[in-house]
Amino acid sequence: MTIQEVGVVGCGIMGAGIAQICAAHGYRVRVTEEDPEQLEKGLSRIRRRLSRDVERRRLSRERLDRILSRLHGASSMEEFTNSDLVIEAVIEDLPVKKDLFEKLGQICKADSILASNTSSLSLSEMAASSGRPEQVIGIHFFNPPTVLPLVEVISSESTSQETIDSAMSFCDSIDRLTVRVKDSPGFIVNRLLVPFIFDSIQMLDGGIATAEDIDQACKVGLNHALGPLATADLVGLDTMIHISEAMFEEYGEPRFKAPTMLRRLVSLGHLGRKSGRGFFEYN
Ligand SMILES: NC(=O)c1ccc[n+]([C@@H]2O[C@H](COP(=O)([O-])OP(=O)(O)OC[C@H]3O[C@@H](n4cnc5c(N)ncnc54)[C@H](O)[C@@H]3O)[C@@H](O)[C@H]2O)c1
The missing domain is CATH 3.40.50.720 (NAD(P)-binding Rossmann-like Domain)
Incomplete structure (x- = not known):
């Protein structure tokens, strides 16, 4: 064709x-x-x-x-x-x-x-x-x-x-x-990425490290271009929740369940870059 x-x-x-x-x-x-x-x-x-x-x-x-x-x-x-x-x-x-x-x-x-x-x-x-x-x-x-x-x-x-x-x-x-x-929920990249981002959010919510330090650690220590929290902001926090819901429903594993902090941010209208604020602030 x-x-x-x-x-x-x-x-x-x-x-x-x-x-x-x-x-x-x-x-x-x-x-x-x-x-x-x-x-x-x-x-x-x-x-x-x-x-x-x-x-x-x-x-x-x-x-x-x-x-x-x-x-x-x-x-x-x-x-x-x-x-x-x-x-x-x-x-x-x-x-x-x-x-x-x-x-x-x-x-x-x-x-x-x-x-x-x-x-x-x-x-x-x-x-x-x-x-x-x-x-x-x-x-x-x-x-x-x-x-x-x-x-x-x-x-x-x-x-x-x-x-x-x-x-x-x-x-x-x-x-x-x-x-x-x-065909399988999350395919390759999101199946790996979503639990990684959710662990970072839980670390932030638990006061283990600041958002800046979590992202800095992954950028410098893992050679990632963007840290996990900035990645979530880029994807859109509402979209992160939608993506994870389908994965949690299919796999039933807690690692795919959206953390409370993520839901809290979305209900406050903080959707990441597209709304100007998520884990970080954007002009
Ligand atoms: N954001 C990411 O990082 C990313 C990456 C890869 C894939 N995706 C996927 O791409 C899709 C879109 O995500 P996005 O980030 O662009 O979302 P978005 O919220 O930026 O855009 C979605 C758009 O779809 C429009 N829309 C909703 N229902 C519609 C309909 N029935 N007909 C026409 N338009 C309609 C909305 O008005 C909105 O402008 C989703 O399936 C998402 O999972 C997103």
Whole structure:
């Protein structure tokens, strides 16, 4: 299957980044949102990032114009009828995603591939809702998607080899480095990362060390680019809870259960970088 047009659902942290990468690699992109204000915010974020690249001489003005000419905001998924690949990046909520796959299955042309950027939820359940389970796959980008090259390519029992091959070629075409993993909550990275972050939060809540020192220890002692608490802030503390709920439900292990301190911060509206405050403060 030749992919020419990519539809992206959701224009938050991940959706905006994914739309930008696809447009930068020559694809025609349509991106839609539940919330029109959020769509405009996401598109402005893309324009700002690209303009910064022009200022830093990493991108020519002509190339910026070409990228933006390929990127279109869509008022609804009804505009995805000609998309060859649709990648959803809406909130981490299974009923919302299942409903979305059911609609995409009805709207999109028969041979289009439907992909989820889920961090932890059951791809098989989304596949079943779509009415075309053999064409459903996980294409899981990492945050920030415009910077981190890794993509986990996730197949369910029903995903066809043709869909896997198309998804792998697509990831090559956008310069991503892929790993293959079977459908299981958290896949590779989050299954390892979530308990690590939760232990750090418990250490902080127990007064064992400050947030700065916990992160500094991991950066310097483990050579991590970012400490676990700053990573949680980057992911979004609300998203961390959503990711862990699916993993706790599946594995039943306490190490996947969201710590009280994390829940407390979220109920206070401290969601990490996106709200300006999480474990750390951001301007
Ligand atoms: N944040 C991360 O670090 C990260 C990394 C990898 C994958 N993910 C996954 O990517 C997905 C999106 O996460 P995010 O961090 O971008 O979240 P986000 O909160 O920044 O953005 C989600 C967006 O989806 C929109 N939305 C919700 N329901 C919708 C619908 N029915 N139709 C259209 N838009 C809808 C919301 O308005 C919001 O703008 C989640 O599945 C998450 O698990 C997140």
